[in-house]
Amino acid sequence: MIRDEVKKFILEKFLFNCSDRLDNDASLIETNTVDSVGILEIVSFIENNFKIKVEDEELTAENLDSINKIASFVERKLGTQA
Amino acid sequence: MRNNEYMKEFTYDLLKLDCERETARLTAFISEAVARRLRKQGAVVGISGGIDSSVTAALCARALGPEKVLGLLMPEKDSHPDTLKLSQLVGESLGIKTIHRDLTPVLNGLDFYDEMTGCIQQIIPEYSSGWKWKISASDIRNDRLFTFFWLVVQSPQGEIVKKRLPADSLLQIIALSNFKQRTRKMLEYHYADRFNYAVAGTSNLLESDQGFFVKLGDGAGDFKPIAHLFKTQIYQLGKYLDLPQAITERQPTADIHPLSQGQDEFFFGLPYEQLDACLYGEKNGLPVESMARAIGLEAGRVSLIYRQLAHRRLANEYLGLPPLYPEK
Numbered sequence: 001m002i003r004d005e006v007k008k009f010i011l012e013k014f015l016f017n018c019s020d021r022l023d024n025d026a027s028l029i030e031t032n033t034v035d036s037v038g039i040l041e042i043v044s045f046i047e048n049n050f051k052i053k054v055e056d057e058e059l060t061a062e063n064l065d066s067i068n069k070i071a072s073f074v075e076r077k078l079g080t081q082a
Numbered sequence: 083m084r085n086n087e088y089m090k091e092f093t094y095d096l097l098k099l100d101c102e103r104e105t106a107r108l109t110a111f112i113s114e115a116v117a118r119r120l121r122k123q124g125a126v127v128g129i130s131g132g133i134d135s136s137v138t139a140a141l142c143a144r145a146l147g148p149e150k151v152l153g154l155l156m157p158e159k160d161s162h163p164d165t166l167k168l169s170q171l172v173g174e175s176l177g178i179k180t181i182h183r184d185l186t187p188v189l190n191g192l193d194f195y196d197e198m199t200g201c202i203q204q205i206i207p208e209y210s211s212g213w214k215w216k217i218s219a220s221d222i223r224n225d226r227l228f229t230f231f232w233l234v235v236q237s238p239q240g241e242i243v244k245k246r247l248p249a250d251s252l253l254q255i256i257a258l259s260n261f262k263q264r265t266r267k268m269l270e271y272h273y274a275d276r277f278n279y280a281v282a283g284t285s286n287l288l289e290s291d292q293g294f295f296v297k298l299g300d301g302a303g304d305f306k307p308i309a310h311l312f313k314t315q316i317y318q319l320g321k322y323l324d325l326p327q328a329i330t331e332r333q334p335t336a337d338i339h340p341l342s343q344g345q346d347e348f349f350f351g352l353p354y355e356q357l358d359a360c361l362y363g364e365k366n367g368l369p370v371e372s373m374a375r376a377i378g379l380e381a382g383r384v385s386l387i388y389r390q391l392a393h394r395r396l397a398n399e400y401l402g403l404p405p406l407y408p409e410k
Binding site for chain 2: 029030032035036037038039040041043044056059060061062064065
């Protein structure tokens, strides 16, 4: 569910829904799908959409550089907050 | 050549320029470009008091004659206090005509200052007149190939407040800041039209290679005589061309934001000498380990910088593209 919402946002925002395939494990940065501003836009999206606060030290590729990584990160954050 | 370079250990000698030869080559290029290809009668150079624009103006003065070069001095109220003084010094030392246009009223007309204040206050409400601000970029790390930015403000008492910029505010600040470079370029083209001159671009190699410029702002120009040169080489040319010491010994500064900020602070947090070395190494395929040894950085950091340079080049490629047209 979280993954679907993240994927929908990325597809709409960065790919104009043009790409029928966006691999859930592909690096968003290395594949040039998003740039640094794009990552910050994703951060704003997950902060607003899932009501979480992303700290500076959490801005890492491990947390944010693929759809699956973002979804896992959000799940962990929501789990921590609950 | 490439294969040989693969085998080379990096030394700063690789960035040493034969200044006499390069000056002859570049002045010939400028004369040919301005007179024959562009069919213009002189050159306009926006002079900031930094080394890049000063060397560009000096090359134009040698190529075309000082009387055929117009230097535009375009500070605004947030510019460093030395900016105008140093750019006047360059103009005087080269014997070229200069025109001083204060950008402040133009930027006021664009609502630049009020909008910027509003944007900063949304993030740091206590910010008010008399405070200074800048944008500071995060360092790059192995676990993060992207950059994020902080808004840093300083109160008149020297207190520093720092907050991470959300995407929307970052975009707003970039869009507003770009008014400065675009207004400067608009004035350069105004005077170019007025005197039938060409506009000299002042980008260096790092800026043109990495897209570190504003499209239709400082990235614009009719000819770009130093866009192939490393910063260290531009400093060498500056000394060879007898520019004032105040220019050739001044450290680079972006001079974009009111709170002072070195250009090296904006780009990998490296001094320009090491940045030049890494750019040279990355472009010429020099091994990471040899580069790391030569410039005194850890191999992991050099490897990361190589990756970032390649990544930024690709990510910012669009900045250098002409408009795209549909196929016929």
